[in-house]
Amino acid sequence: MQPTRIAAAWKGLAACQSCGIRRLALFADLEAEDFAHIHLPIEERSIPAGASLYGLDDPAEAVFTVRAGLVKLVHIQPDGGQRIVRLVRAGGVAGIEALVRPTYPHAAMALQPVELCRIPTSVVTRLQTETPRLHQRLMEKWYEALSVADDFLTELATGHARQRLARLLLWLSEDAPDQPVRLFSREDLGAILGVTLETTSRTISEFRRSGVLTTLSHNLVRCDRAALADIAG
Amino acid sequence: MQPTRIAAAWKGLAACQSCGIRRLALFADLEAEDFAHIHLPIEERSIPAGASLYGLDDPAEAVFTVRAGLVKLVHIQPDGGQRIVRLVRAGGVAGIEALVRPTYPHAAMALQPVELCRIPTSVVTRLQTETPRLHQRLMEKWYEALSVADDFLTELATGHARQRLARLLLWLSEDAPDQPVRLFSREDLGAILGVTLETTSRTISEFRRSGVLTTLSHNLVRCDRAALADIAG
DNA sequence: CGGCCTCTTGACAAGTATCAAAGTTTGTGG
DNA sequence: CCACAAACTTTGATACTTGTCAAGAGGCCG
Numbered sequence: 001m002q003p004t005r006i007a008a009a010w011k012g013l014a015a016c017q018s019c020g021i022r023r024l025a026l027f028a029d030l031e032a033e034d035f036a037h038i039h040l041p042i043e044e045r046s047i048p049a050g051a052s053l054y055g056l057d058d059p060a061e062a063v064f065t066v067r068a069g070l071v072k073l074v075h076i077q078p079d080g081g082q083r084i085v086r087l088v089r090a091g092g093v094a095g096i097e098a099l100v101r102p103t104y105p106h107a108a109m110a111l112q113p114v115e116l117c118r119i120p121t122s123v124v125t126r127l128q129t130e131t132p133r134l135h136q137r138l139m140e141k142w143y144e145a146l147s148v149a150d151d152f153l154t155e156l157a158t159g160h161a162r163q164r165l166a167r168l169l170l171w172l173s174e175d176a177p178d179q180p181v182r183l184f185s186r187e188d189l190g191a192i193l194g195v196t197l198e199t200t201s202r203t204i205s206e207f208r209r210s211g212v213l214t215t216l217s218h219n220l221v222r223c224d225r226a227a228l229a230d231i232a233g
Numbered sequence: 234m235q236p237t238r239i240a241a242a243w244k245g246l247a248a249c250q251s252c253g254i255r256r257l258a259l260f261a262d263l264e265a266e267d268f269a270h271i272h273l274p275i276e277e278r279s280i281p282a283g284a285s286l287y288g289l290d291d292p293a294e295a296v297f298t299v300r301a302g303l304v305k306l307v308h309i310q311p312d313g314g315q316r317i318v319r320l321v322r323a324g325g326v327a328g329i330e331a332l333v334r335p336t337y338p339h340a341a342m343a344l345q346p347v348e349l350c351r352i353p354t355s356v357v358t359r360l361q362t363e364t365p366r367l368h369q370r371l372m373e374k375w376y377e378a379l380s381v382a383d384d385f386l387t388e389l390a391t392g393h394a395r396q397r398l399a400r401l402l403l404w405l406s407e408d409a410p411d412q413p414v415r416l417f418s419r420e421d422l423g424a425i426l427g428v429t430l431e432t433t434s435r436t437i438s439e440f441r442r443s444g445v446l447t448t449l450s451h452n453l454v455r456c457d458r459a460a461l462a463d464i465a466g
Numbered sequence: 467c468g469g470c471c472t473c474t475t476g477a478c479a480a481g482t483a484t485c486a487a488a489g490t491t492t493g494t495g496g
Numbered sequence: 497c498c499a500c501a502a503a504c505t506t507t508g509a510t511a512c513t514t515g516t517c518a519a520g521a522g523g524c525c526g
């Protein structure tokens with residue numbers, strides 16, 4: 001069973017105006033006067049790996065900006081199986097559907113320890129009526145989500161398992177190409193790629209044997225990105 | 234080779250205010266005064282099956298509302314292969330990315346004869362600054378696109394070929410469950426499902442033999458939706 | 467130390483891709 | 497209107513990939 005909701009650490013009100021990743025985030029274009037229209041608290045939260053941000057059909061009352069870490073968005077199948085439809089990393093937004101839906105159409109969980117900001121939907125809708133500066137940014141975030149969804153279909157659901165895994169590893173390492181990549185469970189990797197955990201395990205082993213991956217510690221690997229690009233085709 | 238751009242029939246200016254599918258479309262919530270802000274022509278077009286709406290990397294100068302028929306959005310792979318990332322049917326919007334990107338990130342072609350409205354991006358951006366009534370509707374259209382993308386991944390890229398085909402046929406027939414479904418080329422069907430055209434052909438033959446599909450004329454079939462739902466799992 | 471969970475590996479079965487050939491429809495020109 | 501070519505579809509044979517079932521290895525925690 002998946003770990004159930006874990007109470008997140010509460011870091012108090014966020015300081016959007018001095019936010020380090022603000023250029024990536026939802027409020028990039030806002031000006032000083034706009035922040036005066038924010039009357040509900042924007043919470044900064046730290047979430048451990050495995051914890052849930054929100055569940056399927058939960059009341060959709062907030063949008064989440066990811067500041068660090070990795071979040072999975074999961075569609076639960078009628079047969080109980082899971083399929084990870086998108087991943088959200090630093091700069092991305094999880095649960096943007098809250099702006100048009102009363103409940104979340106999927107579940108969101110942390111794959112790695114996550115730092116995020118919880119923005120109540122009413123803050124966004126209120127700001128939208130007060131300032132037009134948010135519109136363009138909001139549409140760009142919708143586009144980002146759509147773009148990631150399209151990429152998932154073309155890159156991670158197409159071709160052989162080894163190609164898909166190579167593309168996923170490239171994606172996971174593209175933010176910091178020289179840093180090692182933190183892997184997660186074979187089951188989650190398989191749910192992203194649409195293959196079984198056994199196939200995932202076998203393919204990772206093969207990559208290790210051929211030197212494409214080098215294990216530094218448990219689930220921490222260094223990638224030969226050139227070789228991966230070659231495999232990805 | 235794909236058919237190249239075909240000059241679309243020009244039906245002249247659209248009559249948005251009396252549009253038959255307006256409740257589904259982008260301008261559902263606009264009021265009389267809002268239409269006064271439309272200064273560029275919105276064209277109504279008829280497009281034959283196989284014709285292109287726009288190509289990859291074309292200048293993105295318009296958004297298209299589909300009034301009838303079916304449009305495929307295609308990602309062209311580096312190896313020349315195609316993968317259909319989304320389908321747009323009546324009520325949906327193709328090329329919404331034009332609102333945030335200078336060029337289209339994919340190509341769009343008609344799978345069936347299509348009736349659509351071509352709305353210049355400047356009309357939408359101008360209306361956005363003049364009236365807030367469009368914002369919510371626009372976000373709903375982004376959400377629809379994202380939702381279709383997620384559904385494509387979970388329903389059409391997961392499971393065995395016969396399950397995927399069954400789900401696609403259910404999707405194609407859900408607008409008019411009692412009407413027969415117009416199929417298209419095996420190559421396109423395969424590009425939607427992520428399988429080869431041979432596998433698609435074999436599976437369709439199997440469905441015909443078992444009575445799940447009944448051929449009425451060439452590429453026009455009647456579906457046993459209950460049986461399809463059973464196969465889809 | 468033992469139990470539990472995850473990961474790895476093996477053997478086999480099932481599903482799909484690939485290559486090839488024959489059959490069918492569509493469109494064109496005589 | 498017919499004949500022929502081109503494109504698309506169907507079907508077959510075979511090889512490859514992946515899923516499934518099962519057992520063993522390694523790590524984590526009480």
